[in-house]
Amino acid sequence: MKIFRYLSGGILLIFLLFGAVVLPGAGAPEQKEGTVSSPEGEGAKDEIQLYSVEKRGWIMTRKIYKTAEEWKRLLSPEAYHVTEKQGTERAFSGAYWDHHEKGVYRCIRCGNDLFTSDTKFESGTGWPSFRTPVSEKNIDTRIDRSLFRERVEVLCSRCGAHLGHVFKDGPKLAGLRYCINSVALMFGK
Ligand SMILES: [Zn+2]
16 A cells, blocks of 8 residues: 555645646736736726728737726816726717718827728718728627627727727628727827
8 A cells, every 4th residue: 555655745746846837927927016006096007909091000018907097087078088987978069970071080088099081981870880890809809799789899909999880781892890989089180
């Protein structure tokens, strides 16, 4: 039975060694120091790559994190309701559904380039509608199961602002319709 004791001792040793090697790695994501919000409430962290229309290329910047209270202070009540509370502006009420100038539509909260006038089209819905975003990296999408149906929510990838939804009934070829609230956007020529 001596051999048995050695064997179980060996297994225990292997387990301890294995655990010592694996566990610190598993805990690593929590060990990011210096990425917490700054005292000024700036809260910027996490570098991301975004496409800049002005620079015609990729830029590195940081994500923006603010609390709902901070956004409430910074935004108009309408922009706060839409971007932070997943609200929807009334159809045909916003500044951009019938807007035809050439330029860039940026995020109202962080200035991230989201859509260009080149991909804007007349959807007849009363909300500004686009075929594609500036780049897939400039937006995020997630499933939205509110209102008893499944839709795909569109968000700003830099600050998490709710922008609107994307539907699969857009013009060919991609067939997508990014249905975006005017109040979440800021137009620049
Ligand atoms: Zn944003």
